Structure formats: C-alpha cells, structure tokens
Amino acid sequence: MNAVSDIANITGAVDEARLGTLVGDLAAFGARPDGGVDRQALTPEDFKSRRFLVDLARSYGAQAYRDSIGNLFFRRPGQDADAAPVVTGSHADSQPTGGRLDGAYGVCAGLEVLAALADSGVAHRRPIEVAVWTNEEGCRFAPGSMGASAFTEPSLLDGFLATADTTGRTVGEELAEADPLFADVPLRPLGTPVHAFVETHIEQGPVMADAGVTIGVVRGIQGTRWYEITVDGIAAHAGSTPRANRQDALRAATEIATGVYAAFDAGDERLRMTIGRLTVGPGSVNVVPEQVRMTVDVRHPEEAVLDAVEERLRELTAAHAGRARLERTMAMPPTGFDGRIRDTVREAARDLKLSAMEIDSGAFHDSLHLARHCPTGMIFVPSVDGLSHNPAEHTALSDLAAGTRVLAASLIRLAQN
Ligand SMILES: [Zn+2]
Numbered sequence: 013m014n015a016v017s018d019i020a021n022i023t024g025a026v027d028e029a030r031l032g033t034l035v036g037d038l039a040a041f042g043a044r045p046d047g048g049v050d051r052q053a054l055t056p057e058d059f060k061s062r063r064f065l066v067d068l069a070r071s072y073g074a075q076a077y078r079d080s081i082g083n084l085f086f087r088r089p090g091q092d093a094d095a096a097p098v099v100t101g102s103h104a105d106s107q108p109t110g111g112r113l114d115g116a117y118g119v120c121a122g123l124e125v126l127a128a129l130a131d132s133g134v135a136h137r138r139p140i141e142v143a144v145w146t147n148e149e150g151c152r153f154a155p156g157s158m159g160a161s162a163f164t165e166p167s168l169l170d171g172f173l174a175t176a177d178t179t180g181r182t183v184g185e186e187l188a189e190a191d192p193l194f195a196d197v198p199l200r201p202l203g204t205p206v207h208a209f210v211e212t213h214i215e216q217g218p219v220m221a222d223a224g225v226t227i228g229v230v231r232g233i234q235g236t237r238w239y240e241i242t243v244d245g246i247a248a249h250a251g252s253t254p255r256a257n258r259q260d261a262l263r264a265a266t267e268i269a270t271g272v273y274a275a276f277d278a279g280d281e282r283l284r285m286t287i288g289r290l291t292v293g294p295g296s297v298n299v300v301p302e303q304v305r306m307t308v309d310v311r312h313p314e315e316a317v318l319d320a321v322e323e324r325l326r327e328l329t330a331a332h333a334g335r336a337r338l339e340r341t342m343a344m345p346p347t348g349f350d351g352r353i354r355d356t357v358r359e360a361a362r363d364l365k366l367s368a369m370e371i372d373s374g375a376f377h378d379s380l381h382l383a384r385h386c387p388t389g390m391i392f393v394p395s396v397d398g399l400s401h402n403p404a405e406h407t408a409l410s411d412l413a414a415g416t417r418v419l420a421a422s423l424i425r426l427a428q429n
Contacts, residue, residue: 015428018134022420023364025128028413034120035412037064038104039112048403049112053105053147053158054082054186061104063193065119065144072126074142077200081162081169082187084144085200086122088129090427092137096207098427099386100125100419101143103159103378107151111405113214113412117393119144121212121416128420136427138207145378152177160378164385166202206386208353208426211379212415213390214407218398219371226414227361227368228392229354233380234282234372235318235346239308241268241329243336247294247302258300262292264332265304271328272308275321282372284311285321313346313372347380353389353426360421366414375400391415391422 041061042051051057062084066076069086077085087097102118122142129140145163150156153175162169173184215221220228245261269287276285286309293303310321322340329336354370361368371392382388393415396406 015425018428019360019363019421019424021132022125022128022134022424023417025132025134026124026413026417026420027128028409030127031120031124031413031416032409034068034123035112035116038116038120042106044403046403047112048405049106049110049116050108051104051106051110052108052152053149054153054183054190058105059190059193062144065104065123066194066197068123069126069142072123072130074126076197078194078197079163079200079202081159081172081183081202082146083159083163084197086126086142088126088140090136090139093139095138096205097139097141098423099141099143099206099209100211100423101141101145101378102211102213103145103148105147105149107149107401109401109403110149111400111403113405113407114216114400115148115213117214117407117412117415118212121412121419124416125420125423134424136424137429138427140423140427147183148378153183157376157378157381158183160381163202164381169202203385206382208350209379209382209386209388210353210357210419210422210426211377211382211388211390212419213377213392214400214405215371215392215395216398216400217374217395220369220392220394221396221398223369225367225369226393226411227357227366227418228371228394229358229361229368230349230390230392231354231370231372232313232346232348233376234284234311234313234374235315236309236311236342236344237318237322237340238342239310239322239325240339240341241265241306241308241325241336242339243268243304243306243332245300245302245304245335248300250298250300253300259335260300261304261335262301264335265290265306268328268332268336269306272325275324279312279317279321282312283317283321284374285309311374315346318346344376347383349379349383349389350387353387353422356422356425357389357391357418360418360425363421364414364417366418391418
C-alpha cells in the first residue's frame with residue numbers, strides 16, 4: 013500500500029457512531045445528574061474509568077502499560093519495534109463541574125484511531141500509542157498536569173506522590189491503593205523517548221464556533237503572568253475625615269485598575285487581562301481603606317507583549333509613589349508548537365476537505381509539558397458557545413469525528429518516517 017491509500021483507509025475506518033458511544037461510555041464514570049461529569053483525579057470513578065479504557069484498548073489489539081505516576085499507555089506495535097513511538101492522548105480526569113469532553117475527547121479520539129487501525133490493518137513503521145495522563149485538572153491535587161510533567165521531568169515524582177488533597181489523602185496513597193486493579197498492566201519508566209506527540213482537545217472557547225471552522229491547528233499555548241498589586245493608605249474615620257486629609261487605598265487602587273483596563277483595551281485581540289481578586293482592609297463599612305491587594309492575570313502568545321504589559325503595570329503603580337507596589341507571583345512563558353506537526357495537521361485537514369484555522373490555546377494542556385520532551389502539536393475542535401468546565405460543554409459529534417480523522421491521518425504520516 014502507498015502512503016496516500018493508507019491515509020484514505022485509516023480516515024475511512026474512523027467510525028463516528030463508535031466514537032460517540034465511547035464518549036458516552038466514558039462519561040458514565042462519575043456521571044452527574046445534570047449530564048456533566050465529576051471524575052476528579054485518582055478517585056474510585058477515575059480508576060474504574062481507567063480500567064475500562066485498559067480493557068477496551070486491549071480489545072483493539074493494543075498493549076497496555078503504566079508508569080509510577082499512574083499514566084497509562086496503549087501501544088500498537090509498529091513494523092520497527094525499536095523505533096520511538098508517535099503518541100496521542102489527553103487526560104481522563106475532570107473538574108467537579110466537568111463536561112463529557114474536556115480531556116476525555118482526546119483519549120476517546122486516540123482509542124478510536126486504535127480501533128480504526130485494527131479494522132483497516134493499515135501498517136505503520138513506528139509504534140502508535142495513546143496516553144492517558146494523570147491529574148491534568150489539578151482541582152483535587154495541585155498542581156495540574158502531574159502525569160505529563162512527571163513523565164517529562166521525573167525528578168518531580170517524589171514531591172507529587174507526597175501531595176495531599178484537602179482530606180489528607182496523598183497521590184501516592186491513592187495510587188498504591190488502586191495498584192491491585194492494574195496488577196496485569198506492566199510498569200514502564202518515566203520519560204521514555206517519544207518521536208512526536210499530538211493531542212486532540214475541545215477548544216474550550218468561542219473562537220472556532222464563531223468563525224464556523226471545524227479544525228484548529230494550534231500554534232501554541234499562550235504565556236501567563238500573575239501579579240499582585242498592593243496599595244497602602246491610612247485607616248481613618250469615614251465620618252470625621254475631610255477629603256483633603258484622606259489617604260484612601262481603594263481610591264488609588266481603582267485608579268490603577270482603570271489603567272489596567274485601558275492597557276487591556278489598547279492591546280491586540282489576543283491579549284487577556286483579568287483583575288480577579290480585590291481584598292480591601294480593614295474591610296469595614298465606615299473606615300477609610302488602609303490597604304488594598306489586587307491580582308492581575310495577563311496572558312498573550314508573545315513574550316515581548318507580556319514584557320510590555322508588565323512595564324505598563326510598573327508605570328501605573330509607580331504613579332502612586334511609595335504607596336503602591338507590584339509583585340510578579342507567577343510566570344509561565346508561551347509555548348510554540350512544532351512547525352512540522354502543525355504542517356502535518358494542516359495538510360491532513362486540507363486533504364479531508366475540512367475548514368481549518370490557526371489558533372492559540374487559551375488554556376494549559378498536557379501538551380505544554382510534552383513540548384519540552386518531543387515535537388508536539390494539538391488539534392482543536394469547536395466548543396458550542398465556548399463552554400467548558402461546565403456540564404453543558406458540547407461539541408457536535410460530526411466535529412468530534414472530523415478531529416479524529418485529522419488525528420488518524422496525522423499519526424499515520426508521523427509514524428511512517
Ligand atoms: Zn483538558
């Protein structure tokens with residue numbers, strides 16, 4: 013068979029109905045009465061769903077493996093048994109108010125590709141694997157993406173295993189307790205070589221649905237910086253202190269906030285700025301505010317823009333000399349995805365006559381970590397009304413199937429060389 017007919021055969025074998033059934037079957041683990049999913053990491057429902065996925069992958073002829081942070085890998089051997097695999101996948105854990113698709117779609121799409129490979133018998137040189145990364149959401153055990161980041165940076169493992177939830181249960185205790193359920197799944201070391209990683213995911217925003225586009229070729233994941241601005245004033249009696257005698261911390265803070273919003277409005281379409289928390293002290297109805305603390309979350313795909321915004325925040329606080337200070341509390345640089353994988357995804361969409369657009373990811377994903385380990389890319393499908401982390405999260409089944417066909421074509425191309 014030549015490469016063109018291989019790709020036609022594999023995309024033709026992707027079965028929309030079977031994919032829809034799998035999404036529903038996975039959503040039954042931790043199903044909420046409102047149609048959403050509550051399957052937080054390393055809970056009994058999470059482990060039961062993983063066991064279900066192991067058995068399903070084996071029914072498609074794949075070998076199952078796991079590692080010491082609980083990541084699962086479903087491997088379809090290639091003609092060259094020793095070649096580094098092409099890997100897809102995502103996460104199966106959810107937020108407490110999760111939908112059926114965040115993470116789960118990327119796992120289901122990968123399994124549907126394994127099913128289509130089993131049906132079509134299309135051969136590939138490199139092994140193809142589906143990964144199920146542990147604890148991407150981070151809502152029960154912080155930080156998120158523990159599985160993907162321990163895989164790419166094994167020195168993080170011990171700290172992650174000792175991480176406790178609010179009840180005192182640790183990641184290590186949960187994994188150890190579930191161990192018998194996976195006794196027949198061999199352990200693999202962390203950080204094994206990967207030729208390429210491609211993750212399918214719902215967009216979780218409104219951009220593609222608004223544009224009426226089916227496939228998102230993801231350029232990368234935007235950078236994020238967090239700041240805390242502290243503004244000092246002098247506490248004083250609300251009734252007896254005249255205007256000229258006040259040093260009102262909130263009044264100065266609102267001037268700074270107005271400047272933050274002006275900087276946001278002056279930026280390009282891709283800039284995101286959010287003041288999400290404002291703490292006023294002493295917080296009394298009849299006392300002039302003594303101190304205000306205000307958070308600012310800034311995101312953009314370009315480091316230079318993040319630098320320029322930071323400079324503007326410094327100017328805004330400097331304007332209240334001696335009373336306001338800016339502290340950067342977190343910085344996550346932008347991640348650009350591999351050009352060759354972006355080309356592969358774009359060409360696969362074109363060959364399938366699907367509309368496609370370049371897009372930046374607004375959210376973090378397991379791919380953020382994989383990008384430090386191997387050439388990495390992502391495929392987005394549209395989210396109806398841009399909703400996610402919400403039980404009403406939805407994507408048309410035809411779009412889920414289209415994304416899976418693009419994934420199948422991309423994996424086969426990457427696995428041939
Ligand atoms: Zn996700």
